[in-house]
Amino acid sequence: MKVQLLVTKTDFSVPNIEREFRHLGIGYQVDYLEDHPDLVARHNIRHSPNILIDGEMAFRYHPTETELKKFFFENKLRH
Known part of the structure; x- marks a missing residue:
C-alpha cells in the first residue's frame, strides 16, 4: 500500500500528521504540491493536506488519529 x-511546503499540520502515522505504524511519503503540479491537476487539489492511498484520494483534510485507525485498520479487517 502506497x-x-x-x-504545501508551508503546511503547519505536517508534523502532527507524521506523528499520527508513526504512532499507528503506517508507512508514508511526503510529496509537496509545489513540486507536483500533475497531482494537483489530476486530483483537483485546492488546499493542504491531502492523503492518497494507492493513487486514490482518501482524505482532503487532516484526519484525526481515530479516523486514520478506522480507515487503515477497521475497514481492512472487513475485506
Whole structure:
C-alpha cells in the first residue's frame, strides 16, 4: 500500500500528521504540491493536506488519529 501525504511546503499540520502515522505504524511519503503540479491537476487539489492511498484520494483534510485507525485498520479487517 502506497500512502502519500500531499502538502504545501508551508503546511503547519505536517508534523502532527507524521506523528499520527508513526504512532499507528503506517508507512508514508511526503510529496509537496509545489513540486507536483500533475497531482494537483489530476486530483483537483485546492488546499493542504491531502492523503492518497494507492493513487486514490482518501482524505482532503487532516484526519484525526481515530479516523486514520478506522480507515487503515477497521475497514481492512472487513475485506
